[in-house]
Amino acid sequence: MKTLPFVEFNTRIYPSNSNKRVPLDATLELTYRCNNKCVHCYCNIPISDQQDNREELTTSEVIRLLDGLASMGSLYLLLTGGEPLLRTDFKEIYLYAKRKGFLIALFTNGTLVDDKTVELLSKYPPFVVEISLYGATEETYEKVSRVKGSYEKCINGIIRIVDSGIKLKLKSMAMTINQHEIETMDKMAQQWGCEFRFDPIITKRLENSYFSNPEQYRLSPEDVVQLDKTFPKRMEAWQKFCDKFIGYTPSDDRLYKCGAGITMIHINPYGFAKGCMMMAKDGFSIRTHNLRWIWEEGILSSISRKKEFILPCDTCNLFNLCGQCAAWSIVEHGDIAKKVDYLCDIAKTRQKSFGFLV
Amino acid sequence: MHTILRKNEHVVFRKIDDEYILVPLVSSVADGESIFNLNETGAIIWEKIDGKKKLTDIVKEIQREYEGEEQQLENDVFSFVHEMATANLIEVL
Numbered sequence: 001m002k003t004l005p006f007v008e009f010n011t012r013i014y015p016s017n018s019n020k021r022v023p024l025d026a027t028l029e030l031t032y033r034c035n036n037k038c039v040h041c042y043c044n045i046p047i048s049d050q051q052d053n054r055e056e057l058t059t060s061e062v063i064r065l066l067d068g069l070a071s072m073g074s075l076y077l078l079l080t081g082g083e084p085l086l087r088t089d090f091k092e093i094y095l096y097a098k099r100k101g102f103l104i105a106l107f108t109n110g111t112l113v114d115d116k117t118v119e120l121l122s123k124y125p126p127f128v129v130e131i132s133l134y135g136a137t138e139e140t141y142e143k144v145s146r147v148k149g150s151y152e153k154c155i156n157g158i159i160r161i162v163d164s165g166i167k168l169k170l171k172s173m174a175m176t177i178n179q180h181e182i183e184t185m186d187k188m189a190q191q192w193g194c195e196f197r198f199d200p201i202i203t204k205r206l207e208n209s210y211f212s213n214p215e216q217y218r219l220s221p222e223d224v225v226q227l228d229k230t231f232p233k234r235m236e237a238w239q240k241f242c243d244k245f246i247g248y249t250p251s252d253d254r255l256y257k258c259g260a261g262i263t264m265i266h267i268n269p270y271g272f273a274k275g276c277m278m279m280a281k282d283g284f285s286i287r288t289h290n291l292r293w294i295w296e297e298g299i300l301s302s303i304s305r306k307k308e309f310i311l312p313c314d315t316c317n318l319f320n321l322c323g324q325c326a327a328w329s330i331v332e333h334g335d336i337a338k339k340v341d342y343l344c345d346i347a348k349t350r351q352k353s354f355g356f357l358v
Numbered sequence: 359m360h361t362i363l364r365k366n367e368h369v370v371f372r373k374i375d376d377e378y379i380l381v382p383l384v385s386s387v388a389d390g391e392s393i394f395n396l397n398e399t400g401a402i403i404w405e406k407i408d409g410k411k412k413l414t415d416i417v418k419e420i421q422r423e424y425e426g427e428e429q430q431l432e433n434d435v436f437s438f439v440h441e442m443a444t445a446n447l448i449e450v451l
C-alpha cells in the first residue's frame with residue numbers, strides 16, 4: 001500500500017498521453033437558485049422561483065446520478081450552484097456522495113453556513129470548501145451580492161469554517177465594482193490562513209435572464225493586467241504557464257480541445273449532462289437517457305465534432321493564453337464560428353505587458 | 359494468525375480507472391492531503407476482509423491463488439495487514 005499525495009496520484013490517473021475517457025471530474029450544480037443576487041453571475045435565479053424548484057433533480061434522481069457517476073469512475077465531485085446549501089436535502093446528498101467515496105469540493109457563498117453545516121463538514125470533511133468573497137468591505141460586497149446583510153453572513157460563514165479546521169479556500173470574481181479591494185481580500189484570506197484566488201474573466205449568462213447582466217461588469221484588458229501584476233505569485237504562475245504552453249497553434253481540427261468530455265462531466269440542476277458547464281447548447285437529460293449512454297455515446301458525439309470553419313485563432317500562437325473555445329463562442333455570440341474578442345483582447349494585452357512574452 | 363480482520367466502516371474502496379484506492383470518510387483516518395493507493399494484490403486482500411475470516415484463512419487463500427514461496431506470501435500479507443491496521447483502515451479483532 002502506498003500513501004500518495006494527491007498531486008502524485010493525479011499524475012497517475014490523468015496521464016497526459018492517454019486517449020482514454022474516464023469522467024474523473026464530475027460537476028453537479030444542485031440548483032441555480034441563490035439567496036444572493038450577484039450582478040456578475042452567469043446562472044443565478046431568485047430563491048423564490050418555485051417553478052425552477054420543481055424542475056430541479058429530486059433527491060432520488062441525484063442519488064441515482066451519484067450511483068451512476070461512481071460506477072463510471074468519477075472521483076472528484078464538485079457540488080455547486082446557485083447556492084447548494086439552499087437545498088433542503090443537501091445533507092442527505094452530501095452524505096450519500098461521501099459514502100460512495102467521492103472526493104467532494106463544495107462551492108458556496110458561505111452565507112448559509114450554520115452550526116449544522118459545520119457539524120456535518122467537520123465529521124465528514126470535504127476535499128475542500130471554496131467560499132466566494134466579493135468584497136473586503138460590506139459596501140462593496142453588497143454592491144455585488146445585492147442583498148443587505150449578506151457580507152456579515154459570508155464573513156461569519158468563513159470564520160465558522162476556519163475555526164472548525166475544515167480545508168477552506170477563498171476566491172473572487174474581479175470586476176469593475178470590486179477590483180480595488182482584491183488585494184485586501186487576499187490579505188484577509190492570509191489572515192484566515194486560506195488560499196485566495198481571483199478570476200477576472202466574466203462569462204455572459206448561459207441563458208438570458210433579467211436577474212443579472214454580467215458583461216457590463218467586465219474589467220478592461222488593461223485593468224486585468226494591472227491586477228495580474230499586483231500579485232507576484234500570479235505573475236510567476238503566468239510565466240510558468242507561458243513557458244510551457246505559449247507558441248503553439250491548434251494542431252488539429254477538433255472543435256473541443258480541452259478535458260471536456262474526456263475527464264470532465266457536468267450536470268446541471270435539471271439533469272442535463274454535458275462535457276463542461278460552458279457547453280450551454282449541448283446536453284442530454286439523465287431523465288430520459290441512461291447516464292452511461294450519455295457519457296459513452298452522447299457526450300462523445302458532442303466533443304468529437306470537427307471544426308468546419310476558419311477563425312483567426314487557428315494560426316494564433318496565443319491560442320493557449322486566450323482560452324478561446326467553441327463553447328465560449330456560443331455563450332458569447334450564440335455562434336460557434338465567431339471568435340471571442342473579449343478573450344482575444346485580454347490575451348493580446350497580456351502579451352504586450354508581460355515582459356517574458358515580448 | 360487467528361485474529362479476525364474487519365474493515366473500518368468509514369473507509370470506501372474504489373477502483374478508479376486502473377487504480378485501486380481507499381477513501382476515508384472521516385478525518386481520523388486521513389490527513390486530507392494524500393490517498394491510500396493499493397496494488398492489485400492489496401485490492402484482492404481488501405476484498406477478502408469481511409469481518410468473519412481469520413487472518414490465517416486469508417493467507418491460505420492468497421497462497422492458493424498466487425504463485426510464489428509460501429512463507430514470502432505470508433510475510434507479504436502480514437506486512438500489508440500491519441500497514442492497514444496502523445493506518446486505521448482495518449481493525450484487528
